Amino acid sequence: MFESAEIGHVIAKETYDAEVPALREALLDAQYELHEQAGRQIIVLINGIEGAGKGETVKLLNEWMDPRYIEVRTFDRQTDEELAHPTAWRYWRQLPAKGRMGVFFGNWYSQMIQGRVHGNFKDAVLDQAINGAERLEKMLCDEGALIFKFWFHLSKKQMKTRLKMLKDDPLHSWRISPLDWQQSKTYDKFVRFGERVLRRTSRDYAPWHVIEGMDPYYRSLTVGRLLLEGMQAALKAPKVEATSLTLGPLAANHGEFTLLDSLDMTLSLDKSDYEEQLITEQARLSGNIRDKRMQRHALVAVFEGNDAAGKGGAIRRVAAALDPRHYNIVPIAAPSEDERAQPYLWRFWRQIPARSKFTIFDRSWYGRVLVERVEGFCSQADWSRAYSEINDFEEQLTEAGVVVVKFWLAIDQDTQLERFEAREKIPFKRYKITEDDWRNRKKWPAYREAVGDMVDRTSTEIAPWTLIEANDKRWARVKVLRTLNEALEAAFARDKKK
């Protein structure tokens, strides 16, 4: 697979000098035009053999293009903060905004290849990492990102020659890091596992380009031309609708009888039971959150539900049990300007708690498959692919020890009407009821269908939905608290088993 990049490609200085001015101008034009359109973020992944000119090429790109719109990111050792979050978090927070270019030096690929080379894991785990990368890139591209993947290559012989050359040159010898010498020993493995990774992750929407790295003129001109071609093609192409989607299975439901119908909406608690149970569960939660086993976990609670189902009240009862330093409530409304310049899930990734912390989402990433679907705020392709993107997202959270608890607070239509009318009558509750609420109410059947699909497709063993019968607020609040406690205690118990 690398054979063609070991045959000694060379470009003469005269050719190079003749071509560069036009190339630079065209690159600048494309860069500005993409920045103007602001619809797409450009991600350049730099990988390959040490000594093959990666650093020099990136330096050159910054000279050729406008560096104000380029962010070069290196990913070396993880910081403390990064270690306290799921693995993917460090990449999400470094994503360039739409209209900008991020050059990722060291990235998910370098991490997985190094891990395999050093025997930290076997092929099966490497393949898992490969699939994770594939899903990440598919999502980014479906969101409009433009991904370039460059593998700078040298044959083993070329690599040794080049390292020797650099070493003997006092002006450049500082460039050789201990890592370089180490790689000259692991070259064979590095190339073998690199090939496996490239073979499986070169997709039509995000292909790998292998660049022979020996000759600086050749490699610079080649990378420049490939970037230009890709950027120009993106400027011409309309946004492509996502295809080949993972959807999550759907329970066949030809009987019109759905999961929501199967709830017993008469469940309730009388006042004294409520008060007793509430206090018990709050104390239990307070203990769980302060438990030292919590240091291996974080807690994420998602609150979704019908309008007037009592999300706010339930959240307050949860918060009441806790020290404000331990939790954070994130109300989800319209996205900010920064958030609109990023893939959909970015705004949620940035709110993911560090280990031992608790984040409560008042509405959440499920907006895409609820309100955005029903109101037509996004295309069918967009909300369809969201199910599996969300499953992936939650899987990444749970794999890092985050406990994800998701509540749907369900009330029936009569109860909603009563509460709407009550709100309109009580002055200090009037702010809670708007025209939107009445409008949404008319779409009850559409929301019902959306909720059914959502639960079918995203209630997973790792992050199940809990449906809360919320006609009775007391019942609902206690069930929410109890579910949180059970989820945390189950996670603690699983730790013990390991």
Add this chain to the structure above:
Amino acid sequence: MFESAEIGHVIAKETYDAEVPALREALLDAQYELHEQAGRQIIVLINGIEGAGKGETVKLLNEWMDPRYIEVRTFDRQTDEELAHPTAWRYWRQLPAKGRMGVFFGNWYSQMIQGRVHGNFKDAVLDQAINGAERLEKMLCDEGALIFKFWFHLSKKQMKTRLKMLKDDPLHSWRISPLDWQQSKTYDKFVRFGERVLRRTSRDYAPWHVIEGMDPYYRSLTVGRLLLEGMQAALKAPKVEATSLTLGPLAANHGEFTLLDSLDMTLSLDKSDYEEQLITEQARLSGNIRDKRMQRHALVAVFEGNDAAGKGGAIRRVAAALDPRHYNIVPIAAPSEDERAQPYLWRFWRQIPARSKFTIFDRSWYGRVLVERVEGFCSQADWSRAYSEINDFEEQLTEAGVVVVKFWLAIDQDTQLERFEAREKIPFKRYKITEDDWRNRKKWPAYREAVGDMVDRTSTEIAPWTLIEANDKRWARVKVLRTLNEALEAAFARDKKK
């Protein structure tokens, strides 16, 4: 994910009786029409909980539709023959032809879920199997197959009730196998790993349908309607062009200097060296093929090359070394009628040797990215996706111990001209040269490009290409034999390491 299929879906007998006649008629119509069009094969995968009515539903489908066009396949224990071939071979050989329906009872999914439930492997290996299934189904759908995936579901309580019911009924108690009772013990694991599998493999082009299995009217009608919907949609939809392709990385090649240019075409052997080396290598091959370590392997040799490059002569020198019972030569010409009714790779899968055997392909599956690409016999999407389909195919071979050796016999244009002219002059060689050969010769640059892409994208660590400098036939023949020997001996050496 299964919650909606545990709520007690029921359809009344009257509704069922009223609906079935029209459903049957529509199913028959759709079946005949798809058979007429003959463009698509229908694959129905049956999985799920024991006792959920899988067998009864399949029986019913055979009654509702025309059973002459339905093949029900069960995959229990592997046969001796299946064990001697790569794992996927058993599924390939059972594929229904285009225009027919294959119902796969037990299939790649049951195999992977059972394996995981019984602890034969961990999640990472399960994920590898999941990805294998995904790639297989993507390929089948890109080839026009229509895949239905049904998961028949029961809650744990429902399952136990149903098993008890069957047991107490003398007419049905025979239906309960030891496997059923076993599954009632492994229910939780089975559902947990089943969910992981369904979540990751439900794609827009091959979605999973979860069917609540308790009520026979409900499950039968639901499956019938889903099949009908899917078949009718397929009849309406034009064949969709494949998207989201894995391509394999491409070495950037802006210098017009390719791998083929880097060959030393002057390499040659004089007659006496040739005779000595030929005999040595033939003896070595004969020994290797009869070596008892060969019992863990099979050998596949692919011969591709320029016209008149000497493929036939080289193959004869290989065969001359061997007992005809040990090898099989497969010349690849136009596909047969049976072969045209199957996915592209089917005709090669059927020729894959059992363990300890050797198959020589005189031209091969690479036809798709060579002649079919250059001559426009298939669409760009079809040959583009072939690279990764071929890589997957060869990976499945090598994982099963098959040693895959691929030769490109390269000659230069002058040598080809000489040989063409010589062939026209010698009467007994005249059959070897046709108008086609002269026509192909005019497309030299297009073939050159196709060969370059092919080597870049399919020369893998597990199945590398060997480029043979074939201007000198002696050199070429000896290099072919030596490469085969080295590949076998390397495989034997790897066995020892394990």
